[in-house]
Amino acid sequence: MQQRYHCGRPEVRRALDRLAQKRLVAHVPNRGYRVYWPDGRQEGEVAEIRILLETGVAGSATAADIRLLEQLVAEFVRLLADGTTLELYEANLAFHHHLLSLCGNQELMALVAEIRQRTRAVPVHQWTTRARIEQSAREHDEMIEAVRQGDGTRLGRCWRVISVSRTANGNITVAAL
Known part of the structure; x- marks a missing residue:
């Protein structure tokens, strides 16, 4: 090196x-x-932590916040047509960053960013097909609707817990729970 x-x-x-x-x-x-290959247990537990921390923003959005979230989703959808995986990933991060910023707590935002680094990036383990990327766009819309309604429980259901495991022959399996 x-x-x-x-x-x-x-x-x-x-x-x-x-x-x-x-x-x-x-x-x-x-x-x-x-x-490093995190096990499925760790992936699930990190997802649970994120859900607990991130769902608290549901009741704190203004109309302007929701418009910005909608614009970020529109950009994500636009990139589906001609963007790279990296551009989609960055658009996804921008959406989640703004969503989390609604809490107004900089320390919480830093904590979630740190926790997010403990697992693999979305393109690596979730976005294995175009259909799954399109599903992410629909999930963003569901998150916006949950925020609009101030429904933290519904917002929590929007996040899928991903189970990642390695089979006996070394293949990797990914399943949404």
């Missing part, structure tokens, strides 16, 4: 340590770093 990226050993170690903090790689003492 030092040769490939033209940097010294300390820089490589700091970068690997930062990736380990984000749970993208795991540090195995005296053996190096390995790609």
Whole structure:
């Protein structure tokens, strides 16, 4: 890595340590770093935490907030036609960031961003087909309606808990619960 990226050993170690903090790689003492594979239990528990934290915004939206959420969903839908997966992912993050910003609590927003890093990004494990990306757009509409009605319970049901597991032959399975 030092040769490939033209940097010294300390820089490589700091970068690997930062990736380990984000749970993208795991540090195995005296053996190096390995790609981190979270288990289904952790994925489900992180999803539960996010639901508990993020559903509190349901009753705090103004008409202007809802219009902005609708504009962000429209941009996401526009990108379905000609955008890249990265652009869709960024549009998805913008939607969820604004949704969460309705709580007005910067520490909560930072906590959710940190928790979100403990699992794999949406394109990696949820957006495996175009139909699933289109479903995400419909789920955004459902979230807006829940926020409009001030219904935290309904907002919580909008998030799907994803179960990710590895079969005996090494294949990865993803299931919405």
